[in-house]
Amino acid sequence: MFSDSRMQDYVAVVLGAFAALSPLWLNTNEVATWSLVVLGVLVALCGIVQSVRPTMAAADYAMGLFGVLLFLSPWVMDYTAYNGASWTAWVVGVLTVVVAVAALPAMNTRMHGGGLATHH
Template identity: 85%
Template structure:
């Protein structure tokens, strides 16, 4: 069950938990608070899902989408005036995308010396 877990999946869980809990110590409005909580929980859950089922590449793509949404949320949800919440969303969003890209099967194959596998 946990035999093929990768470091980036644990990093995603940490990033998601950090984002979800950050309204506890950051000055936010309702839009910032719920954006950070919901997207943070989704990032953490996608990391947990990858820990349990590392072969499900779709979760890596979903994680990347959640990271992009988190990055865009200060503008879309109009909370750029809240610097701490905005910077948290931007930084955690970018890091989540980086983690998701690093977790993609093609990237893993390249990083571990393998090429693109052909299906027989």
Template identity: 60%
Template sequence: MRSWSRIQDVAAVVLGVYAALSPIWLDTNNAARWSLIVLGVLVALAGVAHMYRPELSYAEYGMAVLGVLMFIAPWAMNFHAMSGAAWTAWVVGVLTVVVAVTGLPVTNSLAHRQGGMAAHH
């Protein structure tokens, strides 16, 4: 069963693409630019992977981890003073975690029904 229309998957791809492209219009340094690009691409890929294989619960967990990494990136990579890049990372990070968490019940249900690996029984 493919889930091309699930709003969580589409939202993840949009959030990832937005973050990855944001250095085009934001004032960034090297750390901010590459943090947003790499984490954005990974979030978008997790969304695409989940569209293709909706029963893979680890894609949702991975997306949640990427959201947390996106949120802490401004402090970890020292670009918290760059308000545009920092706020983009914070907002996209929180929204990515929300998208991943809201998708978990559906993912676990699909995995359980199809005999796949469900994270929790």
């Protein structure tokens, strides 16, 4: 989906930073703040790791897991009453999963030396 430039790594860093910093401008409680900060930092770290070590598939899977956890956090941590924090978690969580899934085909293509083999 993305090019070989690994743009998805930088998108992940931006998404993670946005989630981690969002309690600065959103109305939250302590649980929502810590959920957004911790999971946002973990997403950003996955993006940084992937930009340094692009063949490390574990970072893409971890990023997807953190995206799912971020999406579920308003319900699990019970902060759905804080609309801004909840919507941030839901939107950034879904986008993080999309970025993580999009990163997998690009990584697999590079690891296996190209695209699909053609048969004549």
